[in-house]
Amino acid sequence: MxxxxxxxxxxxxxxxxxxxxxxxxWRVGEYPDLAPFARLCEGLGAGLLQLLPLxxxxxxxxxxxxLSAFALHPLxxxxxxxxxxxxxxxxVEALESFAAEARPGERFPYGECLEAKLAALRAVYEASxxxxxxxxxxxxxERGRPWLRAYAVYRRLKSSYxxxxxxxxxxxxxxxRDEIDAMWDDPAARxxxxxxxxxxxxxxxxxxxxxxxxxxxxxxxxxxxPILMNDDSADVWADRRFFDESLRAGAPPDMYSSVGQNWGxxxxxxxxxxxxxxxxWRARVAEAARYYSAYRIDHVLGFFRIWALGDRDETxxxxxxxxxxxxxxxxxxxxGFSQERLRWLSEPHxxxxxxxxxxxxxxxxxxxxAALERIGGEDLYLFKRSVxxxxxxxxxxxxxxxxxxxxxxxxxxxxxxxxxxRFSPTWSYRGARAWATLSDGERSALEAMxxxxxxxxxxxxxxxxxxxxxxxxxxxxxxxxxxDLGAVPDCVPRVLAELGIPGLRVPxxxxxxxxxxxxxxxxxxxxxxxxxxxxxxxxxTLRGWWELEDGRDGFVEAYCPELRPAPALLGPDAEGAVLxxxxxxxxRLFVVQLQDLLDLSAxxxxxxxxxxxxxxxxxxxxxxxxxxxxxxxxxxxxxxxxTARVRARCGR
Numbered sequence: 338m339x340x341x342x343x344x345x346x347x348x349x350x351x352x353x354x355x356x357x358x359x360x361x362x363w364r365v366g367e368y369p370d371l372a373p374f375a376r377l378c379e380g381l382g383a384g385l386l387q388l389l390p391l392x393x394x395x396x397x398x399x400x401x402x403x404l405s406a407f408a409l410h411p412l413x414x415x416x417x418x419x420x421x422x423x424x425x426x427x428x429v430e431a432l433e434s435f436a437a438e439a440r441p442g443e444r445f446p447y448g449e450c451l452e453a454k455l456a457a458l459r460a461v462y463e464a465s466x467x468x469x470x471x472x473x474x475x476x477x478x479e480r481g482r483p484w485l486r487a488y489a490v491y492r493r494l495k496s497s498y499x500x501x502x503x504x505x506x507x508x509x510x511x512x513x514r515d516e517i518d519a520m521w522d523d524p525a526a527r528x529x530x531x532x533x534x535x536x537x538x539x540x541x542x543x544x545x546x547x548x549x550x551x552x553x554x555x556x557x558x559x560x561x562x563p564i565l566m567n568d569d570s571a572d573v574w575a576d577r578r579f580f581d582e583s584l585r586a587g588a589p590p591d592m593y594s595s596v597g598q599n600w601g602x603x604x605x606x607x608x609x610x611x612x613x614x615x616x617x618w619r620a621r622v623a624e625a626a627r628y629y630s631a632y633r634i635d636h637v638l639g640f641f642r643i644w645a646l647g648d649r650d651e652t653x654x655x656x657x658x659x660x661x662x663x664x665x666x667x668x669x670x671x672x673g674f675s676q677e678r679l680r681w682l683s684e685p686h687x688x689x690x691x692x693x694x695x696x697x698x699x700x701x702x703x704x705x706x707a708a709l710e711r712i713g714g715e716d717l718y719l720f721k722r723s724v725x726x727x728x729x730x731x732x733x734x735x736x737x738x739x740x741x742x743x744x745x746x747x748x749x750x751x752x753x754x755x756x757x758x759r760f761s762p763t764w765s766y767r768g769a770r771a772w773a774t775l776s777d778g779e780r781s782a783l784e785a786m787x788x789x790x791x792x793x794x795x796x797x798x799x800x801x802x803x804x805x806x807x808x809x810x811x812x813x814x815x816x817x818x819x820x821d822l823g824a825v826p827d828c829v830p831r832v833l834a835e836l837g838i839p840g841l842r843v844p845x846x847x848x849x850x851x852x853x854x855x856x857x858x859x860x861x862x863x864x865x866x867x868x869x870x871x872x873x874x875x876x877x878t879l880r881g882w883w884e885l886e887d888g889r890d891g892f893v894e895a896y897c898p899e900l901r902p903a904p905a906l907l908g909p910d911a912e913g914a915v916l917x918x919x920x921x922x923x924x925r926l927f928v929v930q931l932q933d934l935l936d937l938s939a940x941x942x943x944x945x946x947x948x949x950x951x952x953x954x955x956x957x958x959x960x961x962x963x964x965x966x967x968x969x970x971x972x973x974x975x976x977x978x979x980t981a982r983v984r985a986r987c988g989r
Contacts, residue, residue, distance in 0.1 A: 371550065664790055665760075692704065
């Protein structure tokens, strides 16, 4: 769909589809629920509705861990609205009975909901399988979705192998396109594969109708395209050529994680994609444009450079930017670093006395035997060549202090060998023990080389980011919006401004980090080409941040001086004052999570704001991605006082 709002400043509301509650709805929000929710947004004066990704994620609740870059999630299909539902009344009844078990204010049980929904969809399908197989509409749908064959075959195989990841399948791990087509045409597999194709057709119909209804209210529907693909996905399984399977994406150490993050997703082979005209990404954007008129580019920094880890790393410590700063062995040799010196900098050397001091004697001996090799006759050890990462250490018969000691020492190095006689500086190279042993001259020479290589790499980041984001922009009439959080290189805002892509502004993080006291930046510095949002799905809500974290005093001084002194609790009136202040930002988009709007009412706000989060990064449990709104959509629409307050505080 075409973005028709131009440069108009819009107020938007962000909510996960599964969180929406409507009268007569199910235990999880469904595609048709978007229509009444859009009417609520329209009544609140909003011009935009933002959703999280809606891709099929199988048994994982995270919308950023999809089994397909294209397939929609069957969890959100409304079964009773299906043309075939009348032939399976008991399936519809079973879903209603399951929904009746919900408790007021619950976070929905993702696994149980998915199991119930798929069981009902299966029953409906089986009751009409013969007519579905003969449906020309389904055949036409398959012809119009080139990705559907591989997805359906992959889902059929994954089910037959007990839902295991494809790398652990006993067969079919490396299919050619012809082999996938042959499996699609196999009469013995046809019924099962058409089940998955049929679900995709019905999901597309329901979501398409809902998207049209949203557009009919005049709202912009803003979607979300995750940058990376789950390794266990139909796309990686079927089209290996576009992915570098030797590396995994993640994030470097920061204030939130001293060892960084390993997301486990393969990185892209952008050269292979370029040779194919970026068909994979163009197809992803085109599929999104069937429903949305704007989309969020998840982790836009990854289009400039990605933090890449070895396939045996567990944390993000020993990663490097790709492309990034690289130093050649010849270059280092000319600067005076001998082969022995490079080994000292790039391979952890463990004194035996240190090992024995940190680990009890029996475990220390076991650690030496399992993971280390002695250097000559010295009481000094290196890791065995069989150890390529933390995962290899985890698989050894070690535990407790011995395992943690070895992992910490494995990560302790200044240079990272990356093959071909080349090295990359580690994220914390100045803190490595080997670095401390260098002479002042050696440190100065190495710092200069790293600085020069980093500057050269950043020039490459700018060129690549401009090329890839220009490609995305040319692939549709949608408005791309960038999630540009984190350590942002200077080239990123330049390219976004050049291409007219709004970046993200989260006020709690809009500070002058290098100044004393880290003061908040004034709203005037947010810029028109931006999207301002008080909270996002990976953070606490505005109230949760205010009441449970740090920063409210400086925030009040910068944005809401009328609230001085900053209240410890963010009541409805104070929250209204904060939202009203932020709505005045020059940002083109002002997007507020539904939870923050509910907090404007003593009637709707929850007792504990920590329970209103969508996700807690770094954790995997039943809490994440399962929040549901307490009051229903229609109830909120009938509340004139709350509606007036939202319009007054967030209107633009």
